[in-house]
Structure formats: C-alpha cells, structure tokens
Amino acid sequence: MFNKFFKKLFNRIEIHTIRTKLIISFLIIGLLPILLSGLLSFNIYRGAINDRISDYSQEMVNRMERDLEDYVSEIETFLSREQDFYINQFIKLTQANDFRNNRKYAFRIWEDFNNLKQMKPGLEDIAITFQDGRRISSYGTFSIDINEFKNRMYSNLSGDIFFTPPYSNYLQKEVITIVSSYYPEIAEENVLISADIDLDVLANLTDFNLGEKSYFLIADQNGDIVYHPDQEKIGKRSLLYSDGFPNRKVNLNGEQYILTSTFSKSTGWYIISMASADEVEAELNYITDITVYLTLVVLLIIILLTVYLSYSLSKPIQKLQELTHRASENDLSVKIDISGNDEIAELGQSFNKMIRRINKLMEQNVREQKLLRKLEMESLDNQIKPHFIYNTLDLIIGLLENKDFDRATHMVEALGKFFRLSLSHGKEMVLIRNEIKHVKNYLFIQQFRHGEEYEYIIDIEDFEIMEKHIPKLILQPIVENAIYHGLLPAEKNGLVIVKGYRKNKNIYFKIADNGVGIPTAKVREINKILTGELKTDDQKKYFGLRNVDQRLKLMYGGSSGLTVESIEGEKTTVIIRIDQRGGK
C-alpha cells in the first residue's frame, strides 16, 4: 500500500532518480520523528508552563491570603482585647470631662498605641472613638465625623470585625481601617477601637513579581477595589467582578490576562492575581523560537546528511547504471571501479565478472560459430561431395528406370530432409528429435548407397529427451566416422547403433559400430586430445571428434564431451555426454 502510494507520489512529482528518492525518504524518515517529537515536546512543555503559571499564581494568591489573614489576625487580637484598665479609666474620665485626672491616662494610651505602632509595621494609627466622634489616637485627641465613619464600615463574614474601604484618614494618608467594638465595664456606652492600616501593607503583601504587565489586586465582596497598583482604581467597582472572581481568562483593555483568585474569610476580601497572557506567551514564544531554531538546525543537519548519504549510496549506482547503459550499447570494454565491501561494491564486482564472462562467451561464441560454420561447410563439403551426390542421384535414376518409384521417392525425400536438417534454418540449437531424424536420413542414404552392407539401430530409451535442445550436427559426424572408419574397411555386414538415454540429469548418446575398431594406443591418444591432456598442431587430426567435443564443452562446460572406447577388430563406441547443468 505504501509502495503504491510512494510510486504514485514519485510519478506525480516526477521523481525517478534513486538519489532523489533517497533524499526524500531520508528526509521523511529523519524529519517526521523529529517534527512529531518536537511538536509533542513543545505541547507538553507549553501545557506544563501554563499549569506552572496557574499553579504559581494560585500559590501566590494563597500565600497572600495567608499573610493577609495573619496580619489581620494580629490586628484583630489587639482590637479584640479584654477589659483594659487604662482605656476604661480614660473613657470614664473623658465622659466626665475630668481632664485633670485624665491626662495621665491619655499619656499612657498615647504611649501604648505608639509602642504598638513601632512593633507592627504598616500600622498607621490606632484609635479609640467615642459615639460622639471624640477620638484618642496615637497622634493625640481630636474628633471625627462618626456617622461618616460608620457608613464606611462593613463587617466581615463572622460579623465581629468591621472593615472600611480605602480612604484618607486624619493625617490624609490612604488607609483601610479595621474596627472592633469595645465595651468598657465602667461605662454604659461602647466605643470603637480601630487600627488604620497603611495601603503600603497591602502593596507589600502583593509585592510579587509576576511580570511587567502582571499585577495583584484586592477587592471586597461587592467587587469594590480595596487595593490596586493603579491608585486611581482604588475604591471603584472592579470590571472583573462577576459574582466573585472565578478563575478564568479575561480580556481587559485589549490585554489577555489569566485571572486567579482566592477568598479571605477573615477579611471578606478577594485576592486576585492578573497574570498577563502575553508575558506567559512570551515565555512560550521563547520556547517556540528555541524549538524552531533547534528543529531548523536538526533539519539542516539531516538535509546535509541526507544529501551526503544519498550521494554516497547513489553515486556507485549511478556509475553502475551509466556503465550498464554503455554495456547495453555494445561497449563491453567497461569496467566499474567501486571500492568497499558492501552490496553495491559486490554488485560492481559481479557486473565486472559478468562483463568478463560476456566477453569470454562472446569470444567463445565467435569461436564456436566459426567452428560451426567450418563444420557445416565441411559437412556440406563432405556430404555434397560430387560422388556422394552423383551416386545418390544415380541411385535415384536407377530406381526410376526400374520404375521403383517408391524407393526413388524415399531417396529424394531423405536427401531433401538431410540437407534441410543440415542447415536447420541457420539455428544453432536443434531438438534431439530433429538431430535423430537427421542421422536417420543420413544412415538411410548411406545404407542405400553402400548396398545395404550394414544395418543401423536408433534406440532412444527416454523419449522425453527428444524435446531437448542440443547443438546441431552432434551425432551425424560421429555416425559418419563409424561408417567410413569402422564399418566400410571391415568388409563385413556391419551394424551401427545409436542409443540415447538420460542418467543423473545428463543426456548420453552412444554411437557404436562393430567395425575394425581402433588400436588401444590410438584410443588413448584420442581421449587425451579430447580431454586436453594432449595438444596437437594438426588441426585436421580427429577433426570431427574434436569439433563435436569442443562445441559440447563450450556449450555445457568441461564435464560434457566425447569419450572413445574401442576393441581393435571388434567394435568402437563413442560416448557423448551432455551435462545440462553446465549449459547456458
């Protein structure tokens, strides 16, 4: 399926060279995992950063809430004090306008309140306020508008402590005030005991760096801003308020923020973190840039490696292809020079071997063709000897004169077949069936010529071999030798047996005659010449035997060829062995 897809793809974009295919394949194989893993890592990291920002923001607001509650709790502890003798005395004497005795209590309260201020940073003022607005604080004694002050107060969740939104206090400082009621035992009227908290305390509590655009704010349950880095917004209703401050992404003045909040039960305030999404994105963009740059670098390295590897792999193939092309154009002088031990080098070596083999075969073929032509010519020369033809034709004439038309017809027919099969339409290989027919025609003619002085038997044991191909004119020269050199000199009724059979995937022919035979020494000499053990300069010596033997060896290898066996005065047998496994 993939193969089809790639084939279609390559065909469509006309990519046919191995080098281009290799480059594309390497790029796909190399880049795909990197891109996938890069994308995966980036997404995982991106998610982790978003989670980290959210966790960090949540942790920050939780921490601020704890710090705020701790701070407020300490103030509350002070405000929720049990009966204080000096305060009680001061309240009693103030209500009685006994300034003479009261001054020492006033002094003591100033001293106490200022000591507390020293101990608690951010505590701007501490005051006791009577219901008519008279007040003693760490700055002295004065009066305030009690109604205005009470209108400003709102209670926390438990209802025992009151808070005010930010406002300018007596000293024109921006504060929030925590208020508690104090019920002196000795007076009927309760008083308010309050602590002014500098807004800087809230600023310090929220002084965490989330980024340049990011910030924290504090708002009350109604969404009114208690603290904001932009002081102009303090006291105003927050635009972010939506039945509380649920965690979410918000768009504020064209900026995206990640809102994280927590609620302080003791103060009834929300502590809200506004982390700029742009700044979070900026960090992500930085990671994106790093990922992109790294990917580009890896891509570049992969491309370079791909080009190098493709070049290294395809160069010998291209060379091979080029030389193969030259070889196909009949330039068999090519030789590939590829170093190494890999498959391509082996292929190159095989190519060289093949070229050498082709050259050798070409040479053999040429030599064989030459021999074949020569043999054919000699065969024709021998067979078309005038007396062969004249005798044969005289025989035919005699038959005609005797009105033995049937035999005359057979002779003409045999002669025609003989010549036709000798030529075989120029084919080098012929069916054994045809080669046998050729031998039969030859024996028929020769038998007729020589007055039927001998008989012949054609015995093919395994008929399957009849459909096998063998080089032409393999049997006829041997049969000819048997007649002329075996039977005719014997002056007796001769017999020629041509036997064909198969044994161990080899095809064997035995041509035996009961003629004069061959002396043993000569038989040995012939066999030595045929096996190559003995060289002879006389090209005509045993020409027929050597011709057939060489052609068989050329065609089927060294295991094929002729063997001569003879008993002088008795018989001669020529064995033809064709080893088909060695054939081309």
Added chain:
Amino acid sequence: MFAQKNRILIIFILIFITFLNLPAAAENIDQQEDQKNEQEITIAYVPRSLDNPIFLDAYEHAQEKAIDLGINLEWVAPFAYDAEEQINIIESLIARKVDGMVISVNNTPEYINVINKAVEAGIAVATFDADAPDSKRLFHIGINNYKAGRVTAEGLLDVLKNNNIDYRQQGKHLNTMIMTGVRGALNLDSRIEGFLDRVENTNIRVKDIIENQDSVNLSVELLEQYLQQNPDIDIIFFVGGWPFYVPAEALPNFQQWAEDGGIAVGIDIFYDALLLQQRGLLQYLVGQDMATMGSKGLSTLYNYIMYDALPQEYIETGVEVANEQNLERLLQTHRPWRVK
C-alpha cells in the same frame, strides 16, 4: 439748578434712607455673629511631641477652656519630636480646614512655610512655648525666654554663693555644660542667650552644648554618657526639663555627680523635676506657666476667630522659680503625670 435748590431736601432724604437701613445692617451683623456663635469652631493644638509631659498642663487647661467656650479642641502631635512629621500634621490640619491652630515650632524655613501656608488658607495660627516670629503667625504665647534664661542664671549664682563657690575668681573657671533640644529653636536659643548674658562677668565658662533633639530618652542617655566622660564638669544648665522625667535611680552618673558637688539648674518645673530637686540633684529651677499657655492661648485665638479681637503679638505667661524655700509647697501644688 434743581440740585442746588433742593440740596437740603436731597441731604434729608439720604439721611432718612440711611437711618432706615441702620437697623437692617445691625440686624445683619447680629445674624452673622449668631451664625458664628452657633457654629462650633475647631482649634488644634500642636505641641512639639506627645511624649513630653511638660505639655500636659497646657493640654489639661486647654481642654477645660475648650469646654467653657464650646470649642472643638484637637491636640495632635507626633509622639516623639520629629519636625517632618509635625509639619505633616500641620499640613493635614490645613487640609481639614480647621479654624485655628496653636503650635510649638522652630523658627526655621520649613515651619515658617507651613505656617504661612495655613494663614494663607484662612486659618488663624498662633504659637506657644516655642515661637516662629518670622512667620505670619498671629501671636505667640509663652514665657520671655531670654528673661527665663537670665532668671535661671541669677538662681545659679545664688546657689553658688550659698555653696561658697566663688564665681568671680578669674583664676579658676567653672566649667559648664548646656543641654538644649535643638539649636535654632528660638525659645531655647533665647534662654541660652539670657543665661550667658547674665554670667558674662563671672568665671562660668561654657565647655559644651549638647543637643538632645527634644527627646526625653536621648537626653537621659546623653547626660549619663557626658558625665561618665566629664565627671569634673562644675555646672549643668538644662535649657528644658527633658531628663527630669525619669526617677533619680535612672540617672546614676548624674546622681553621683550631684553628690560630688555638681550644681545643676534648669528650666521647666513639673512634679518629677521637683522630686529630683528634693533629692538634691537639681539646685534651682525656673518654670513656665504651661497651663496659661493652654487656656489663654486657646481663648485668645477663639476671640480672634469669633470676634476679630486682635491680640498682642506676644503674650507673656511669666515664670515661677523653685528653690529651697518654696520646694515643699510646689510639691504640693504640682501633680505627678505618670500612671503608677
């Protein structure tokens, strides 16, 4: 022609119209006065600090007077003296548009500026205890500090004489240390000037002037350190009563120095100072009438605001002295300020 002929008639008509309008004008003035009377005015007292009990007399009497006059009195100051913080308080009073303020300040540019700013904002400003005469303040109420310094010096000379110490012998100098609040505080500088003028023809020589930054704690610390390093000093002149607020036990070096014959005189009389004098640590004291500064200062400013009664620029409250003869009586009339 007509005008000439009827001149008498026209004059008569004009007089008649004026006569008719007089009751209406008087009624209008009365209404304004009534409106002013009905409206509670706010006057703030700004002492130098809350931790200096010397101001408690003024505080007490100012409160009593405020009740009498129906004034909303504010008594505000930094707990420990701090010029910047005191100025901030005055600024806040300006922002809150009080009707008047009585303040104890220095005659320095920062104070002068803030006083002038208050005056320009329509607030009546007076000074008490320490003056800023270069400002646009309405009046100053307090002692004649120069005179107080001279009186203190005269008391010192009497003590020396009674102790048979020759202050005219030119061969031997009586080395003196002066402890003041801050240089530049006009009241304190005047006291020093009066003191020095009076002892000019004696063998009393000022060896050191120590500034305690108007701080009670620092004054005690500096005094003890000084006497540790200079036990042979003959005389100490306390321009104010800063170190007198602590018991004798808190001043071991000073105690030892007095036992060894050291002579200490000073300005400011209050209960704790009299106790030290009783134990022989101080020989002569000159006191300010802080109660009058509280009550009269408030009533004078009230009258100015309510009735445009222009006061004298300087209202002197007079001084009292504490010596061996009247010490027991003074201990009966002055009361302790500390909560026991």
